[in-house]
Amino acid sequence: MTSSGTHPETSPFRTAETDRDAAPQFVLPLVVRIEKAAPPTRTDALETAARAVLVLLSDERATAADGAWAEAVTAWQDARIRKVVRRARGAEWRRAGTLPGIMVTGRATDGRAEAEVRVFPPVPLDGWPKELVKLQVSGTDLDDPEPPAAPVPDEPVLWMNPHVDMSAGKAMAQAGHGAQLAWWRLDGPARAAWRAAGFPLAVRTASPAHWETLTTSGLPVVRDAGFTEVAPGSCTVVADHPALRRR
Known part of the structure; x- marks a missing residue:
């Protein structure tokens, strides 16, 4: 299971496309726990990964001027915001847990194992810690035994492109x-409210007609750089946060 990706959405740090490419490149490692006997559902894994990113972005170790992760997070956001998802189980998962990072647990309600995702501060593109560098990046996918329920009204939704097939890691x-x-676009009070609520969100696949409306709505759109699985410039996700719709 793997994915990496970037996007050209304007960053609050460095805005010029060429500047981002010239900057030192970092990657945000995420590791999802997938035990053979009890894998999580796909939707729970996607939602947990999204929350894990938000938890790290809002953590004082990342936001405080003297935070332990602030320099790495700033360098990562100055360049391409690459993320790579790897999978682990058993001893691999326990070794990953010895590194500084944050574990976020999913919210499965269908009897399957809750997703568990560890997010770590960004590392240089070619400088992965030894505890993570050998983790598998392909060969496993996830499914949803039943279609996920409709999103909760007035809760943020990350809408996936119905025309693009992606592995679970890529997604x-x-x-x-x-x-x-979405986090970048929100103002301070909206960020604080989202964080205080525990970053509720849903990940769903849009219908083709809804997707067409979403991509012209002015909401944040992820356009992938095309390093893995999808063509360069593919629109993969629209971030639909209620606070952004009201603007």
């Missing part, structure tokens, strides 16, 4: 991108 990274774009 997890794209959901993380969408959550990050």
Whole structure:
């Protein structure tokens, strides 16, 4: 299971496309726990990955001027906001848990195992920690035994492109991108309210007609750089946050 991705949405840090490419490149590692006997559902994994990105972005270690992760997070957001999702189980998962990071647990309600995702501060593109570098990046996907329920009204939704097929890992990274774009667009009070509520959100696949409306709505759109699985410039996610619709 793998994914990496970037997007050209204007960053609050560095705005010029060429500047982002010239900057040192970092990657945000996410590791999803997938035990053979008890894998999470696909939707729960996507939603948990998106929340994990938001939890890291709002953590004082990332936001405070003297925070332990602030320099790495700023360098990562100055460049392409690459995210890579890898999978682990058993001893691999336990080793990953020895590194500084944050674990976010999913909210499965159908009897399947809750998703567990660890997010770590950004690392140089070619400088992964030894505890993570050998984790598998392909070969596993996830499913939803039943179609997910309709999103809760007035809750943020990350809408996936119905025309683009992605592995679970790729989709997890794209959901993380969408959550990050929404976070960038929100003002301080809206961010604080979202964080205080525990970052509620849903990840759903839009209908073709709804997708066409979403992509012309002015809401944040993830456009993938095309490093893996999808063509460069593909629109993969629209971040539909109620606070952004009211603007």
